[in-house]
Amino acid sequence: YMQMAAAHVSERWSGKDMPVTRWQLKGKQAKAVRARMRRGIELYEKALTVDKSTPYKVDILESIAVVAQKLGDHKKAFSAYKRLYAVTGEDADKIRRENWEGKRRKGRAKNEPMVYIRGLGSVADTPDMVEEAIEMVQNIIKKAAPKSPEAREAQFYLAELLYMKGRYSNAAREYKRFVKLYGPAQDERGKVMVEPRRVDAITY
Numbered sequence: 001y002m003q004m005a006a007a008h009v010s011e012r013w014s015g016k017d018m019p020v021t022r023w024q025l026k027g028k029q030a031k032a033v034r035a036r037m038r039r040g041i042e043l044y045e046k047a048l049t050v051d052k053s054t055p056y057k058v059d060i061l062e063s064i065a066v067v068a069q070k071l072g073d074h075k076k077a078f079s080a081y082k083r084l085y086a087v088t089g090e091d092a093d094k095i096r097r098e099n100w101e102g103k104r105r106k107g108r109a110k111n112e113p114m115v116y117i118r119g120l121g122s123v124a125d126t127p128d129m130v131e132e133a134i135e136m137v138q139n140i141i142k143k144a145a146p147k148s149p150e151a152r153e154a155q156f157y158l159a160e161l162l163y164m165k166g167r168y169s170n171a172a173r174e175y176k177r178f179v180k181l182y183g184p185a186q187d188e189r190g191k192v193m194v195e196p197r198r199v200d201a202i203t204y
Helices: 004-007 030-050 059-072 072-106 114-121 125-145 149-164 168-182
Strands: 010-012 014-018
Touching: 030 059, 059 072, 059 114, 059 168, 072 125, 072 149, 114 125, 114 149, 125 149, 149 168
Parallel strands: none
Antiparallel strands: 010 014
């Protein structure tokens, strides 16, 4: 199913399978391309139901999220990003460690859970999805390690989502908290503290 799905969501160029481009979704063959990509998503979903313990679950869900987002199906992409974080969130440190070791061996890096938080926040475009995303990132902030990449992404998107919801005062408070936690050092009045420039740091 994975091989069949991959064939439906890609194009053959110079002997290689390449992702469908944006212009292909707007050209003369757009309708056919979109139909084929939707069929690809169905096949990926079938692969998940056939073997619920598949070791390729993350790869399949990532493909569903990316293809659905490209098609503008944000509801399906949102669901996939949510499941991706549920599957990988508790293993964030392990994934980062493996990525670091992989880089040293020039291996393929895995996406860190913070990427799925970013995806979740970027596709939430209905009141229900925004509300669900707010609840999810609030839970991540409570459970994630302080100042971890996941907590940072969740804090930023909490502010963004509150702004989208029209809760501007709450959004401003969360933006301020984000800057305080992850931005440059500030004094008691909230002004950025600028360190004095060293002479040996000046370049000519």
